[in-house]
Amino acid sequence: MNxxxxxxxxxxxxxxxxxxxxxxxxxxxxxxxxxxxxxRALDFFISVCPMLAAxxxxxxxxxxxxxxxxxxxxxxxxxxxxxxxxxxxxxLFFWLHALVxxxxxxxxxxxxxxxxxxxxxxxxxALSALDLLTLKSGKLLYPFIxxxxxxxxxxxxxxxxxxxxxxxxxxxxxxxxxxxxxxGLLTGxxxxxSERVNYWINPIVKVLxxxxxxxxxxxxxxxVPNLHAGALFIISLGTWFAVTLASRTGIQNVDRSLFxxxxxxxxxxxxLVFRVAIPSAMPNILQGMTQGMSSACIxxxxxxxxxxxxxxxxxxxxxxxxxxxxxxxxxxxxxVVIFNxxxxxxxxxxxxxxxxxxxxx
Amino acid sequence: MAEALVLKxxxxxxxxxxxxxxxxxxxxxxxxxxxxxxxxxxxxxTSGCGKSTMLRLIAGLITPTYGQLTVNGKKxxxxxxxxxxxxxxxxxxxxxxxxxxLSFSFRMRNNYGxxxxxxxxxxxxxxxxxxxxxxxxxxxxxxxxxxxxxxxLICSPEILLLDEPLGALDAFTRMNMQDEILSxxxxxxxxxVMVTHDVDEAIYMGTKVVVxxxxxxxxxxxxxxxxxxPRNRSSSQFVEYRNQILDMLDYGAKE
Numbered sequence: 079m080n081x082x083x084x085x086x087x088x089x090x091x092x093x094x095x096x097x098x099x100x101x102x103x104x105x106x107x108x109x110x111x112x113x114x115x116x117x118r119a120l121d122f123f124i125s126v127c128p129m130l131a132a133x134x135x136x137x138x139x140x141x142x143x144x145x146x147x148x149x150x151x152x153x154x155x156x157x158x159x160x161x162x163x164x165x166x167x168x169x170l171f172f173w174l175h176a177l178v179x180x181x182x183x184x185x186x187x188x189x190x191x192x193x194x195x196x197x198x199x200x201x202x203x204a205l206s207a208l209d210l211l212t213l214k215s216g217k218l219l220y221p222f223i224x225x226x227x228x229x230x231x232x233x234x235x236x237x238x239x240x241x242x243x244x245x246x247x248x249x250x251x252x253x254x255x256x257x258x259x260x261x262g263l264l265t266g267x268x269x270x271x272s273e274r275v276n277y278w279i280n281p282i283v284k285v286l287x288x289x290x291x292x293x294x295x296x297x298x299x300x301x302v303p304n305l306h307a308g309a310l311f312i313i314s315l316g317t318w319f320a321v322t323l324a325s326r327t328g329i330q331n332v333d334r335s336l337f338x339x340x341x342x343x344x345x346x347x348x349x350l351v352f353r354v355a356i357p358s359a360m361p362n363i364l365q366g367m368t369q370g371m372s373s374a375c376i377x378x379x380x381x382x383x384x385x386x387x388x389x390x391x392x393x394x395x396x397x398x399x400x401x402x403x404x405x406x407x408x409x410x411x412x413x414v415v416i417f418n419x420x421x422x423x424x425x426x427x428x429x430x431x432x433x434x435x436x437x438x439x
Numbered sequence: 440m441a442e443a444l445v446l447k448x449x450x451x452x453x454x455x456x457x458x459x460x461x462x463x464x465x466x467x468x469x470x471x472x473x474x475x476x477x478x479x480x481x482x483x484x485t486s487g488c489g490k491s492t493m494l495r496l497i498a499g500l501i502t503p504t505y506g507q508l509t510v511n512g513k514k515x516x517x518x519x520x521x522x523x524x525x526x527x528x529x530x531x532x533x534x535x536x537x538x539x540x541l542s543f544s545f546r547m548r549n550n551y552g553x554x555x556x557x558x559x560x561x562x563x564x565x566x567x568x569x570x571x572x573x574x575x576x577x578x579x580x581x582x583x584x585x586x587x588x589x590x591x592l593i594c595s596p597e598i599l600l601l602d603e604p605l606g607a608l609d610a611f612t613r614m615n616m617q618d619e620i621l622s623x624x625x626x627x628x629x630x631x632v633m634v635t636h637d638v639d640e641a642i643y644m645g646t647k648v649v650v651x652x653x654x655x656x657x658x659x660x661x662x663x664x665x666x667x668x669p670r671n672r673s674s675s676q677f678v679e680y681r682n683q684i685l686d687m688l689d690y691g692a693k694e
Contacts, residue, residue, distance in 0.1 A: 333530070335526060335528060335530045336530055338518075338524075338526070339524075339526065339587075340543070340547075341500065341517075341518040342500070342518045342519075342520065342522070342523060342524045342591070343543050343544035343547060344519070344594070345543075346547070349547055353546075354532070357532070358532075358533075358534065434533055434534045434535070434575075434576065
């Protein structure tokens with residue numbers, strides 16, 4: 079009995095069946111050019127580089143002698159080593175994980191590590207370069223540009239204030255942002271639907287829209303007794319503009335035939351708004367929310383640097399005025415981390431909400 | 440079914456005002472038709488003859504300027520899932536999966552719970568069980584149109600309105616879908632009204648071809664197609680019908 083069935087092209091039916099069970103990894107590998115052993119070895123070396131770079135940065139920090147003026151001023155020197163070790167250890171963990179997965183046939187983690195490794199390596203080397211330019215040689219002028227360990231010491235030394243500032247900043251940012259988003263959704267969707275609402279809202283958006291909301295800060299400082307409330311207003315205003323504009327455009331551009339289809343399927347009144355128009359306008363709405371967030375971040379900083387006596391922006395100007403540059407840098411780093419975290423979180427939400435937009439998964 | 444369904448179009452005219460010039464366009468003028476359950480009506484005509492307007496009137500998406508449309512004596516007011524419509528574009532809701540699109544109508548009418556099995560059944564019928572969690576952007580044109588058809592059929596409409604539903608498909612998918620629609624219709628025996636640009640398709644599928652004329656849109660002729668299903672596209676009677684209809688549309692063989 080002939081057990082080997084073949085289809086028209088002479089391909090084993092068994093093979094054709096198993097081809098259906100191809101995974102994404104297998105597909106990528108099948109269609110990839112064959113890699114030479116040298117290339118494979120190089121890839122492996124690249125994937126190890128971040129650990130090597132971290133070790134190099136640590137060795138440089140330990141063995142290169144400090145600049146003569148700073149010999150006794152680098153207190154708690156071990157903190158910088160921990161600062162280097164933590165990301166290096168995280169990378170090591172993911173690298174090991176990737177190797178284990180590679181053995182199991184899931185190669186994407188490893189290739190991802192190879193892809194990211196050069197960037198991480200350069201980051202460690204850049205830290206080392208900064209250390210050489212500051213602590214080791216005094217080339218960059220202290221105290222305006224402190225060395226990393228000095229910043230770490232400042233951050234740890236003043237952490238209760240930094241934490242409090244973070245809390246104030248985030249509270250103000252999110253309060254203002256959510257008020258702005260809620261109001262923006264309301265007016266934007268109403269404008270998209272109703273000519274009459276648009277008649278009244280459009281002039282406001284048109285005249286005030288191009289002006290950066292931070293412009294109003296001095297005015298707000300004069301007329302509003304409570305600066306916190308003023309800042310809240312400024313932050314909400316910028317977000318409101320962005321969200322209103324984007325959601326109005328979104329609603330106005332909903333494909334009319336979707337409404338026809340929905341009505342024929344029995345959707346009525348508010349269902350047409352909430353089940354058809356708003357989901358359909360979601361890409362625009364989320365775009366507006368992203369823009370709103372960047373506007374809110376700008377307004378927050380301006381407000382905190384100009385008047386509100388709390389938050390990271392205030393902390394930075396305060397540290398600067400007392401010539402505590404290391405604390406200023408510490409606050410700056412915290413700000414960078416926070417704004418990035420917020421933006422990434424928003425992007426993750428956006429990606430999830432709009433997963434229907436991508437074609438093939 | 441107790442009473443055989445009758446759709447009456449009584450002296451219906453529909454005019455549109457142009458936005459910029461205020462000119463009035465008469466899309467349809469004095470249309471009188473009586474359509475019965477179990478018929479498959481093909482509407483053909485050059486563009487601008489008001490074929491789509493007619494379907495939208497029957498669907499209840501627009502109201503007539505003069506005259507009235509009735510189903511079993513009841514005036515058509517507003518759209519209803521009982522008069523399902525499929526458009527040239529699939530018009531699936533892109534943010535919903537295949538399954539969610541199919542259950543949309545039930546969810547709008549809050550009776551999804553008792554109709555879950557219908558979604559399962561129709562997924563099987565259109566052969567897209569493995570694509571239930573896919574979004575419309577991931578489907579091919581033919582698959583998307585099949586889902587759109589299923590989304591309408593799942594409500595078991597008494598009248599099925601097809602507005603060039605196969606116009607955007609390639610020739611082979613188109614012929615397959617013609618047969619699929621026909622077998623579905625022969626099983627359920629609704630009244631189907633289909634707009635098409637394709638005279639062959641009109642003859643291949645319809646029990647009756649309604650030929651329309653433009654400026655203003657009106658009915659030129661009603662031609663019953665007396666051929667057994669499945670029809671042979673190259674039989675001599677088929678070709679005769681084709682010549683007759685093309686002649687009426689001024690696309691006949693020129694001497």
